[in-house]
Amino acid sequence: MNETHDPARHSWVPSANTPGHDFPIQNLPFAVFRRAGSAEAWRGGVAIGDEIVDLAAAAGLLDGLAAEAARAASGDSLNALMAKGQFSASALRLALSRALAGDSPTALSRCLVPQRDAEYHVPARIGDYTDFYTSVHHATRVGALFRPDAPLLPNYKWVPIGYHGRSSSIGVSGQQVRRPHGQTMAPGATAPVLAPSARLDYELELGVFIGAGNPLGEPVALDAAESHVFGLCLLNDWSARDVQGWEYQPLGPFLAKNFATTISPWIVTLEALEPFRLPWTRAEGDPQPLPYLDSAGHRQRAAIDIQVTAALQTAAMRGKGDAAAAVSRSSFRHAYWSVAQMVAHHTVNGCNLQPGDLLGTGTQSGPDESESGSLIELTRGGKQPVVLPGGESRTFLQDGDTVTFTAWCERDGARRIGFGRVEGTVLPAHPA
């Protein structure tokens, strides 16, 4: 912890000091933005209250490492900044924190763009996207639906299970998601059909952006793993459950997942999350991890208490002006595997991670069934509809539904750190 975490620090940007704001001076998350509808170049920005510090404009006002970092973030992706590693982003954070602190605007005031005027881009060129499966509660509840005889497989408590996802279809908050067609096999049918998915779901996840990469053939040790992480965002791993059930064996989910993945524009750095660390523990009776996934330092602080929520607003609710209804709420502290374990496991075979690569945490579900991060869990496989305020109900998503995730960290003695939001709306399937 350093001066950037000081809960007493306030900013000359008034909105940043609003209690409960997602983006106080202690946060300073990164995005790629431009003025909405303009032909301006996309460039990196840092959120402060309701404003964005334009890093392309700010670079000339900064010195040394911080100026270099801001210049690296001046293009249409954050990859060059990510590649510089954690000290570079940290130097920029410190310089911005100082320049934004206090009562009197500094020269940086000329570099502010209001968030209400901005549109956002996917913040990095994502080379490879890997999705993990870190919630044992999600794995158990979904496993029971797909494999009643073997809900949690024997490898789960040893292997941080993950698989490769699709980079090309990752979009930023606001993505309009076309309901996908896919093959499904009805119970008792003798042949599958191609039809629009009737079991479209969301998955409430966090995304982890890789900073500095590792060369092919060179694993990253657990205690060095976090130095390869740039920061975290929100991630909706849209899923067509009927397609998934028919296609996923033996090589895993494919078309059930790769039609769209939506992420939040803002990436919250690990440094900003520092006050919300928790010890990493295993429940009584669970195996201790193998040595490459275990260390004293890891046990001390590898968990992070990030609260996550999903809310649903149907077209009818939108029409009536009704607010979105909360449907899922959990915390990343329930994850069975940590961010560091994801990185150490992913690279233990020498697999190379590159700056801008994205790891999904998998759906975050808590121990209680009400803390489920997907509709398939909440509705017990579509058998028990979720009733929405206003009287509508849902088993799975309908056309026109908007799904919104938020996340934040809170504890006594620290300023609240928010992730903003990720939002996506379901469009009707194309006619066949």
Added chain:
Amino acid sequence: MNETHDPARHSWVPSANTPGHDFPIQNLPFAVFRRAGSAEAWRGGVAIGDEIVDLAAAAGLLDGLAAEAARAASGDSLNALMAKGQFSASALRLALSRALAGDSPTALSRCLVPQRDAEYHVPARIGDYTDFYTSVHHATRVGALFRPDAPLLPNYKWVPIGYHGRSSSIGVSGQQVRRPHGQTMAPGATAPVLAPSARLDYELELGVFIGAGNPLGEPVALDAAESHVFGLCLLNDWSARDVQGWEYQPLGPFLAKNFATTISPWIVTLEALEPFRLPWTRAEGDPQPLPYLDSAGHRQRAAIDIQVTAALQTAAMRGKGDAAAAVSRSSFRHAYWSVAQMVAHHTVNGCNLQPGDLLGTGTQSGPDESESGSLIELTRGGKQPVVLPGGESRTFLQDGDTVTFTAWCERDGARRIGFGRVEGTVLPAHPA
């Protein structure tokens, strides 16, 4: 078929006319190259006999579409050429075929670089890599080892099964592959161990490079699918079978596959493969595919007879100067799903393919056990070693082993079209 396929056409590059050469004037495959060990810029090239036409140098000698195509191929990847679509590459092929034909060298002779002086780069920036599973014989034989009770799953004959692989670890022929560490669970053990893989295998595949992409949300129809394909290469999907067996459920292979994938430098265009088309058929009793995977035109010509082989040379054989020994031989005509079906299926949910994306065909194994495209099949799960000339034997790959794949098309009345080779050597694992 057009004049570029004329088997009587010969070239003023003498080596191109050698009977049985991989690169006659009827082939003209694409790569990215430079002079070995030089600081020259990487640029696109086209093989003719033992030479490479330097496209950056040749662009100024060509006109119209062909010149534009050559300029698009003058950078360090073929993505820009791929993005232009099939007519652009075809125009370049025609122009080069004419300029290389006949008895007298043209101005193009100043643009030739001998292949013996060249080194190669991965020919495209590969955004996403998807691996299919198109050989029913491979799926059945491997399935019997992993799941004796259910070797071929019920979806296989309906769904062109595929999954996402890792782009970052794809290398070009000559790749040195570090033996990966991974978690494995011994039969009867109560806990897994982390150790170097003891069951390292190759998989004999073809790679399919995407040309023109499709927008997110817009499927590609079967009859349009091949217009999105740039060409084919050789692909070795290295696999750690012991890691795979323990990790692959429920989300598919991950660390067992993503430590390395090696491809050949040369991409043979679909146009060059035109003379080797075969009708696409289903065996008696097998289901006809769903309509989105079926058409009259597809049935008429969607299969391609590409013969593929794998050869193994151990360090001891190399020391004695013994040639590599053939271990696998099959043909892509045995594939259960065609290139067009892979593209149509991949996009039926709206998933967007982008220029330079790579699809693997999955291991190509024929109906006879001797036609198996991997060691796990040839050795029945490591139980029946393959004996090599010279007396050594192998169940799985040993350190120092070099695996080489070749592929070619041959039939009466056409010039042989070859793919060159893809080669990779196993390095010992890092000490723990």
